[in-house]
Amino acid sequence: MHKRLLIPGPTEVSADILLEQAHFLIGHRTGEFSELYTGIIEKLISYFELPNSYKATVTTSSGTLWFDIVGRSIVKKKALVCSNGAFSERFGKTIQDCGKEVDFLKVEWGKAIKSDAIAEKLSSGEFDTITICHNETSTGVRNPIYEIGRMVRQEYPDVMLAIDSISGMVGDKTLPSEIDCDIIFASTQKCFALPPGLAVGFVSDKALERARDVPNRGLYTNLVRILDYYERKHQTPFTPNIPLLYTLDKRMDLLLEETHEGVYQRHKAMAEYTQKWAKKHFRLFAEPGYESVTVTCVENTLAKNVKELNKELAERQFMISNGYGKLAEKTFRIGHMGEWDLAGIKEALWHIDEIWGLTK
Amino acid sequence: MHKRLLIPGPTEVSADILLEQAHFLIGHRTGEFSELYTGIIEKLISYFELPNSYKATVTTSSGTLWFDIVGRSIVKKKALVCSNGAFSERFGKTIQDCGKEVDFLKVEWGKAIKSDAIAEKLSSGEFDTITICHNETSTGVRNPIYEIGRMVRQEYPDVMLAIDSISGMVGDKTLPSEIDCDIIFASTQKCFALPPGLAVGFVSDKALERARDVPNRGLYTNLVRILDYYERKHQTPFTPNIPLLYTLDKRMDLLLEETHEGVYQRHKAMAEYTQKWAKKHFRLFAEPGYESVTVTCVENTLAKNVKELNKELAERQFMISNGYGKLAEKTFRIGHMGEWDLAGIKEALWHIDEIWGLTK
Numbered sequence: 001m002h003k004r005l006l007i008p009g010p011t012e013v014s015a016d017i018l019l020e021q022a023h024f025l026i027g028h029r030t031g032e033f034s035e036l037y038t039g040i041i042e043k044l045i046s047y048f049e050l051p052n053s054y055k056a057t058v059t060t061s062s063g064t065l066w067f068d069i070v071g072r073s074i075v076k077k078k079a080l081v082c083s084n085g086a087f088s089e090r091f092g093k094t095i096q097d098c099g100k101e102v103d104f105l106k107v108e109w110g111k112a113i114k115s116d117a118i119a120e121k122l123s124s125g126e127f128d129t130i131t132i133c134h135n136e137t138s139t140g141v142r143n144p145i146y147e148i149g150r151m152v153r154q155e156y157p158d159v160m161l162a163i164d165s166i167s168g169m170v171g172d173k174t175l176p177s178e179i180d181c182d183i184i185f186a187s188t189q190k191c192f193a194l195p196p197g198l199a200v201g202f203v204s205d206k207a208l209e210r211a212r213d214v215p216n217r218g219l220y221t222n223l224v225r226i227l228d229y230y231e232r233k234h235q236t237p238f239t240p241n242i243p244l245l246y247t248l249d250k251r252m253d254l255l256l257e258e259t260h261e262g263v264y265q266r267h268k269a270m271a272e273y274t275q276k277w278a279k280k281h282f283r284l285f286a287e288p289g290y291e292s293v294t295v296t297c298v299e300n301t302l303a304k305n306v307k308e309l310n311k312e313l314a315e316r317q318f319m320i321s322n323g324y325g326k327l328a329e330k331t332f333r334i335g336h337m338g339e340w341d342l343a344g345i346k347e348a349l350w351h352i353d354e355i356w357g358l359t360k
Numbered sequence: 361m362h363k364r365l366l367i368p369g370p371t372e373v374s375a376d377i378l379l380e381q382a383h384f385l386i387g388h389r390t391g392e393f394s395e396l397y398t399g400i401i402e403k404l405i406s407y408f409e410l411p412n413s414y415k416a417t418v419t420t421s422s423g424t425l426w427f428d429i430v431g432r433s434i435v436k437k438k439a440l441v442c443s444n445g446a447f448s449e450r451f452g453k454t455i456q457d458c459g460k461e462v463d464f465l466k467v468e469w470g471k472a473i474k475s476d477a478i479a480e481k482l483s484s485g486e487f488d489t490i491t492i493c494h495n496e497t498s499t500g501v502r503n504p505i506y507e508i509g510r511m512v513r514q515e516y517p518d519v520m521l522a523i524d525s526i527s528g529m530v531g532d533k534t535l536p537s538e539i540d541c542d543i544i545f546a547s548t549q550k551c552f553a554l555p556p557g558l559a560v561g562f563v564s565d566k567a568l569e570r571a572r573d574v575p576n577r578g579l580y581t582n583l584v585r586i587l588d589y590y591e592r593k594h595q596t597p598f599t600p601n602i603p604l605l606y607t608l609d610k611r612m613d614l615l616l617e618e619t620h621e622g623v624y625q626r627h628k629a630m631a632e633y634t635q636k637w638a639k640k641h642f643r644l645f646a647e648p649g650y651e652s653v654t655v656t657c658v659e660n661t662l663a664k665n666v667k668e669l670n671k672e673l674a675e676r677q678f679m680i681s682n683g684y685g686k687l688a689e690k691t692f693r694i695g696h697m698g699e700w701d702l703a704g705i706k707e708a709l710w711h712i713d714e715i716w717g718l719t720k
């Protein structure tokens with residue numbers, strides 16, 4: 001039976017979008033393809049208000065590939081990795097596993113990483129790159145990337161700021177030039193509300209120039225190759241997932257219609273309702289003021305059985321998520337992102353209330 | 361208008377398969393997903409007759425990712441790269457771009473690479489890996505990988521043999537343990553007749569052991585992570601393209617029904633018919649005896665205009681391919697792979713005959 005996904009990705013995808021995958025295929029070295037792909041890039045530029053100093057691209061991969069892209073194409077020698085959850089930690093480990101030096105700025109899970117803590121670390125002058133996760137899917141924490149971006153740009157203009165916004169982009173406000181970051185990326189199965197299989201990345205010209213100087217970038221992780229190929233041919237250097245590009249094209253039309261601000265407000269409304277519900281019965285895992293607008297991580301203070309809940313929810317065609325890794329059963333997570341709206345979230349929480357007897 | 365693709369990838373995909381993408385999504389950390397993915401792995405093991413000493417895996421990527429996987433996870437110090445076309449050359453360049461040493465064994469485009477030429481090179485003892493392309497999509501040449509495999513295993517058992525079979529696997533006979541190779545990979549938009557977006561790889565236990573010893577493997581290119589994750593959890597380490605996994609599951613059922621031998625014979629019949637047609641009017645680009653069974657590269661001895669041909673073919677809902685890169689107009693290519701059968705190939709060639717006036 002179909003379960004409507006309130007997990008933090010893959011999120012629910014409508015039948016309309018799913019069917020966009022069923023176009024007959026076209027060659028990826030044809031004018032028809034260039035037209036499709038150029039259209040998508042232009043819609044991304046428009047929706048994310050990219051100035052000329054940024055480039056947009058789409059890779060056929062999980063979002064994870066971008067950890068490697070940053071490790072292979074951006075970090076020259078040493079990166080400062082801000083870590084306050086499973087995904088930001090994995091970002092740093094990947095850079096290490098690319099043979100680069102890493103220093104971790106570790107903050108307790110559930111807490112946000114603040115601009116001044118980063119500034120203190122950067123003052124040593126030993127870092128050429130800093131990485132941070134916009135929206136920690138494992139803890140429901142939203143790091144203050146706009147403040148961080150402002151500080152880094154003003155005080156350390158040569159340090160590349162690379163942001164994992166895998167579960168933030170689109171649902172949360174994500175304007176690369178306002179953040180003033182160098183790299184920011186996301187994958188399609190989160191707030192883009194598409195199936196998994198593509199990642200979207202925005203790259204500053206400065207980051208592209210940096211990449212040209214970094215040796216041993218490989219091929220699939222070579223940012224220069226990816227961006228230059230588009231400039232030259234308006235295509236992707238490697239055969240892309242064409243069906244998902246049709247869905248992305250359609251999604252960008254829908255997003256542009258709703259507007260960046262409209263989409264954000266819809267997500268904010270869902271987040272605030274979910275947070276209020278969580279605070280009424282449980283406690284929020286995220287530090288106050290730094291709650292994610294796309295996924296709420298709830299501290300399971302009533303010691304409810306999340307696994308059992310999901311079994312009962314399944315019969316009502318819903319599915320939420322247990323806590324991530326070591327946080328399973330101690331927390332649970334509700335992803336309110338993508339195509340969901342407030343009415344849908346209210347319905348889901350109503351069912352949870354009923355199953356867990358929280359109604360009185 | 362829908363053009364039926366006789367290009368060497370993406371190839372034609374039936375409506376039935378395209379619609380398999382439209383399943384509602386499931387979480388990739390669920391039992392339901394593990395069941396789907398385990399089923400696919402088991403079907404791959406069965407179809408490709410993999411003994412216990414091999415592992416099968418599926419990555420969410422173009423086939424190109426596997427150039428990087430070999431460069432990052434397999435080559436320790438120096439690779440011998442057999443190059444007789446655009447793709448085998450790119451394989452070697454990627455390994456160089458991963459910071460490893462490479463020596464090219466270059467053979468004229470159109471010619472095959474023979475076992476004794478490789479043996480001579482390997483005798484220097486300086487190589488830990490050898491790479492070769494099974495089926496050069498740019499030239500329509502099929503390299504004798506079974507002979508090469510036998511030689512490498514007998515004389516250089518510690519040298520890893522990595523084979524790009526992107527456009528060969530499934531259409532051509534591709535039994536990893538009979539070839540006795542360590543790594544062989546393909547992508548879904550060729551003979552698997554699926555949309556692009558996934559790659560399939562088979563890896564020997566020996567290659568996995570080698571990978572454990574190679575430093576700086578990254579994350580998305582880390583073969584150890586990919587294979588160990590499946591052993592532990594029967595899932596993929598990174599969010600996979602779930603819609604395409606549904607199509608691959610369906611495809612494996614169809615292939616198993618037709619049998620490895622049956623699929624090969626169907627491709628052989630298409631290749632032989634196309635080769636006969638090409639020799640009647642033109643010349644084959646491939647060295648005699650080494651013609652690909654999945655793509656025929658035709659030397660354009662009549663100086664026909666391929667671009668114009670494709671315009672006229674489009675009206676008849678067909679599309680073939682121009683020559684690759686520097687071979688454009690000098691050659692053209694007909695991909696006869698995937699779901700095509702002899703009747704379809706005959707129909708396409710009949711149209712080409714009529715358009716080019718080759719009928720008399």
